Amino acid sequence: MQFPQYRSRRLRQNERFRRLVRETCLSVDDLMQPLFVCPGTKVRNPILSMPGNDQLSVDLLVEEVKSLRDLGIGAVMLFGIPRKKDERATEAYAPDGVVQQAIQAIKKDVDDMLVATDVCLCGSMSHGHCGVVEDGQILNDPTLELLSKMALSHAVAGADMVAPSDMMDGRIGAIRETLDGQGFENTPIMAYSAKFASAFYGPFREAAESPPQFGDRRSYQMDPGNTREALREVALDIQEGADIIMVKPALPYLDVIYAVRETFDLPVAAYNVSGEFAMIKAADRLGWINGTDVMMEALLGIKRAGADIILTYFAREVVPILSSHT
Ligand code: PBG
Numbered sequence: 001m002q003f004p005q006y007r008s009r010r011l012r013q014n015e016r017f018r019r020l021v022r023e024t025c026l027s028v029d030d031l032m033q034p035l036f037v038c039p040g041t042k043v044r045n046p047i048l049s050m051p052g053n054d055q056l057s058v059d060l061l062v063e064e065v066k067s068l069r070d071l072g073i074g075a076v077m078l079f080g081i082p083r084k085k086d087e088r089a090t091e092a093y094a095p096d097g098v099v100q101q102a103i104q105a106i107k108k109d110v111d112d113m114l115v116a117t118d119v120c121l122c123g124s125m126s127h128g129h130c131g132v133v134e135d136g137q138i139l140n141d142p143t144l145e146l147l148s149k150m151a152l153s154h155a156v157a158g159a160d161m162v163a164p165s166d167m168m169d170g171r172i173g174a175i176r177e178t179l180d181g182q183g184f185e186n187t188p189i190m191a192y193s194a195k196f197a198s199a200f201y202g203p204f205r206e207a208a209e210s211p212p213q214f215g216d217r218r219s220y221q222m223d224p225g226n227t228r229e230a231l232r233e234v235a236l237d238i239q240e241g242a243d244i245i246m247v248k249p250a251l252p253y254l255d256v257i258y259a260v261r262e263t264f265d266l267p268v269a270a271y272n273v274s275g276e277f278a279m280i281k282a283a284d285r286l287g288w289i290n291g292t293d294v295m296m297e298a299l300l301g302i303k304r305a306g307a308d309i310i311l312t313y314f315a316r317e318v319v320p321i322l323s324s325h326t
Contacts, residue, residue: 024304026296028072028322032116032269033315036207037061037102038081049203049278051285053313055081058098058105065110071319075114077163077311078102079208082124087133089124093149100157107158116161116190117154119147119175128212130166130220138219143168148178155184163246165192167220176241190269191242194230194256197221200249200275207274230256231263238266244309249273251298254305261306270307272299277313296321 011017036055038045043057056064065076080099082091091097099117106115121143122130131143143166151162162179164171172191179187197218205211222229234245245264247257248271257270280298284291295314302310312318 024300026299026303026310026318026322028319029074030303030308030310031073031315031319032075032077032309032311033068033073034077034079034118034311034313035061035064036079036081037098039083039098047203047207049206050274050313051281052317053207055207058102061102062105062109065106065113068316069110069113071316072323073315073319074112075116076106077116077118078159079118080123081209085124085126087126089121089146089150092121092124093146093153095153095156097153100153103154103157103159114160115158116163117159119151119154119162119164120166121146121150122166122212123208123210127214128210129215130217131168136214140168140170144171144174147171148174151175151189152178152182152184155179155182155187159187161188161190161244163190163192165195165248167192167195167217167222170240172237172242173240188243189241190244190246191237192248192271193234193237193242193245194247194253194260195221196224196249196253198224198249198252198273198275200252200273202275203278204274224252227256227259231259234260234264238264242266244269246271246311247307249276250302250307250310251276254301257302257305257307267308268306269309269311270302270305272302272310272312272314274313292317292321 011021038055038057040057041059044060045055047053078099082098103115106113120130122128127133129138131138147166154162164175172189237245244267246269247253247260250270250272261268280291280294283289299310
């Protein structure tokens with residue numbers, strides 16, 4: 001069938017048709033809200049480059065999680081700003097560390113929320129790198145032990161899922177073995193498998209107070225040009241025991257999300273990172289774009305590329321809009 005018998009515009013003529021034939025829809029069930037927890041009580045430190053996101057002490061974090069739950073959001077991802085930093089990231093796996101306390105408090109008061117935790121040492125390391133540093137080198141194998149301790153301490157505190165974001169080789173296998181050895185064989189691992197060395201993490205590093213104090217992360221995070229290597233990283237993580245695989249960032253890497261979705265059958269997560277959020281917010285504030293519409297289109301694009309799960313700082317804003325549309 002061709003024009004004039006066929007007319008594509010017939011099914012675009014009004015929202016009733018468009019709704020009926022829409023191939024991809026965003027759902028509240030797809031979303032995870034990242035949250036930042038800091039020491040103290042009644043602390044709310046706004047993150048300037050991420051409007052609407054704050055560092056929250058545990059008491060206020062629990063209130064925030066309740067309001068996310070009331071919106072219908074089912075999952076959060078926790079990041080910690082520790083009390084102190086050192087060369088062994090001891091706060092990252094302290095039984096009374098800020099993330100461990102936050103998990104316990106959420107699980108006590110809002111037990112129907114899925115609590116996932118970011119497992120990475122950079123926030124608790126004085127040098128800001130994701131691994132153990134000796135003589136200016138970021139060491140791989142000694143880091144695995146600390147990451148495993150960190151993941152285990154989160155599971156012990158009650159985390160539903162752990163999400164290693166460090167990009168050391170072999171970390172998924174090491175964490176899986178540790179969890180299984182301690183009776184946490186039912187705790188899933190969401191692996192940041194294809195995590196690229198990205199300038200889009202800038203605002204997050206302000207939020208988590210975690211920028212590297214020397215050098216950069218390019219000896220462990222992936223080179224932005226590499227799709228085949230991304231598939232290899234995902235395959236390795238699956239062999240080592242990952243339950244969910246992640247691509248990060250999302251918008252500049254939609255082709256990688258698509259390739260991962262086509263190649264593997266595990267759930268795929270995509271992380272719509274801080275810089276992606278900040279750009280939309282900034283342009284909206286300048287009046288250069290309609291931030292709400294751009295947010296919707298960006299999140300839909302990530303879903304259309306193949307993501308089953310979207311980690312996004314927009315979760316709390318987008319959910320009321322989704323429900324008013326249906
Ligand atoms: C920790 C970590 C980072 C992000 C998630 N986990 C920062 C980094 O790797 O430098 C980035 C999240 C974001 O930008 O929203 N390794």
